[in-house]
Amino acid sequence: MLIYAIQSCSWGKFQVMGKYYNYLYSTPNEMEEAMNMCEVQHFAYFKTYLKDVTGGTMIKAMKEKNWNKIAELYNGLDYAKNNYHTKMKNEYDKL
Structure with a gap:
């Protein structure tokens, strides 16, 4: 269990x-x-997620700043309910 x-x-x-x-x-x-x-080890696991689990799709979405795709891959199809894509863009814009 x-x-x-x-x-x-x-x-x-x-x-x-x-x-x-x-x-x-x-x-x-x-x-x-x-x-x-x-x-x-956290970083190694995250890197594996980015490259292998998503087949590089996450890296491509990050480079393109495709917040919807990033949120969908990371949080699932219901990402918009919690505005994850908007929150990520807003935080990025603060940099």
Whole structure:
């Protein structure tokens, strides 16, 4: 049961879902241990999400500043209900 809980949580500074563990780790427990180790592991998992889980689509959307696509990939099809795309654009515009 614990492995299902691990897969159901968002992990690390970038809050990547545990269900993608198999793109970088052998088991959910291995992923959990890595996430509890250090922020370098958080970044490695996020990088794997960007490149492998989304097939590079997220990176393309980021380069194009396509806030709708970024929000959809990261938060799911209902992203607009919480205005994730608008919030990201607004924060980016503050930079």
